[in-house]
Amino acid sequence: MKPVSTRASRRGHNEIRIGYLFILPGIIGFLTFVAYPLLSSVYYSMTEWSGFDTPKFVGLKNYVHMFTVDPLFWSSVRLTFLYAGLGVPLGLVLGLLLALLLFKPIAGVKIFRTLFYLPVVLPAVASTTLWLFIYQPQYGLLNNVLRVFGIEGPDWLNDSKTAILSLVILMLWGVGANMIIFLSGLQSVPNDIYESAQIDGATKWGRFWHVTIPMITPILLLQFITGLINAFQAFIQPALLNGSKDSVNPNINLMNFDIYRRAFGGHDFGYAMAEVWVLVVIILIVTIFAFRLNRYVHYQ
Amino acid sequence: MPQSFTIRSIRFIVLLIAALSMVYPILWMLTIALQNSDGLFKVPPEWYPTEFRWSNFWKGAEQIHFLSALMNTVIISVSVTVGQVLSSVLISYGLTRIKFPGRDLWFYLFICSLILPPIVSLIPVFYIFSKLNLFDTWWPLILPAFFGSPFHVFLGRQFYSSIPFSYDEAAKIDGANHLQILTKIIVPMSKPMIVTMAILSFQTAWGDYLNPTVYILDQKLWTLSLAIGGFVNATGTTWNLFMATNLLYMLPPLILFFVAQKYFMEGLGSMNNAGLK
Secondary structure: OHHHHHHHHHHHHHHHHHHHHHHHHHHHHHHHHHHHHHHHHHHHOOEEOOOOOOOEEOOOHHHHHHHHHOHHHHHHHHHHHHHHHHHHHHHHHHHHHHHHHHHOOOOOHHHHHHHHHHHHHOOHHHHHHHHHHHOOOOOOHHHHHHHHOOOOOOOOOOOOOOHHHHHHHHHHOOOHHHHHHHHHHHHOOOHHHHHHHHHOOOOHHHHHHHHHHHHHHHHHHHHHHHHHHHHHHOOHHHHHHHOOOOOOOOOOOOHHHHHHHHHHHOOOHHHHHHHHHHHHHHHHHHHHHHHHHHHHOOOO | OOOOHHHHHHHHHHHHHHHHHHHHHHHHHHHHHOOOOOHHHOOOOOOOOOOOOOHHHHHHHHHOOHHHHHHHHHHHHHHHHHHHHHHHHHHHHHHHHOOOOOHHHHHHHHHHHHOOOHHHHHHHHHHHHHHOOOOOOOHHHHHHHHHOOHHHHHHHHHHHOOOOOHHHHHHHHOOOOHHHHHHHHHHHHOHHHHHHHHHHHHHHHHHOOHHHHHHOOOHHHOOHHHHHHHHHHOOOOOHHHHHHHHHHHHHHHHHHHHHOHHHHHHHHHHHHOOOOO
């Protein structure tokens, strides 16, 4: 018996070694591109540093400045929340609506799906610069369309009332991504549940609220969380709609761009790292909150 | 229960309006791109192309040195795609098909790194690369791809967990090792997922703006995203030429999507396999 068990245990050790060998690239990547940057940024956030010289330790000075005299940073926090809070739920509702409209057979289903997904395929630099022109107050497409209905549209990007809405509309242009995931979710709901609900006398609305919605809660949550993550990572949209890193349109100055602008525009890397830490804490809180919704999720 | 004709017609019309509002901006782009200079400023506006100045595509491309930027972008995007697919396939195989202690911990760490915006690690990583004298080279854009992408690892795990383990058992009895199981059995079975990974990697690299704008100064090394971004901010932008080059820039990812659409939709559907557990 003994030789067998040694061989088995050697095999077990081997599995550990091989397993770690397979995931080694991931471990190296995690340590260099996630763990080290996060930990070192705690120190950098307490320095004065232009990015090229040696960081000079200044304690909590950056944080004190941020919390006491920096309205621009806090407005970027507020804008980012507004952007995510409006855009993500709207994206889920519209994505689900499109998926429901396309779920049952109809002429041209495949073409519709492709057309709705099309904007998602475009590189963000291309779509953002396109919308930069669509939002032009005098000659842009959006106000041209509004004029057809006799409405004089605003200066979308520079009006503080509409600027964040412009970013949200741009986000919703990519709603086809949500639609595709919802469609495959709807297809995986077993038909017999609908049938038995119908036999029990459930109306169309009843079946939607008590069968469809609970059955797709897992992907609803998944998309809610990925939507939040994407919204909190938005960079290209504010960067290109802003103009350049040396100027700032306070109405679309989202957090990621604010950090980038301070670091690479203002050569204030230490301060930017302090903002990074505030961003990380905010994202952690938001994500924990989002994951707590898991208890309302119905798993089969 | 089949829907009545009226309901189906209403559904169709709603879909038609939605599709038109999604796609029309791109057609409008083409309208501007084909006009003489200042096509944007016409009153009343033009809704569809009436002029066809195809030479705008050539002129715009010349202005931003499109061909050299295209070559650069292709080299970078293909390298990133190869790196991300290779490493993510290995990692997600290790995380699903090999049992070893600590496996789940690493998976959760990789997934957690998904929630952090790239800007968080940008500055310390920038410092490393400039210490290594790799600033203003392509290395900072390409090298990280070979260490896996958390999103692809997530996608890979969702897909690989749905393949029955009996295949592995049978192969092990025949004397296959893990690398053989991966290349001979798992990879051929996961074509839609690998195509999906490749398309997503390519699209991400093609569209990346943050990293090139931070690392690349030398205009000879510019990617298309930098060239397009620079064009739009240049004073006296000629909208028609800009729109023409912007259309050229979005063409390759569009073609790629249409060619691989069948696999791609199937691969994305696999995200739905398990949800978050």
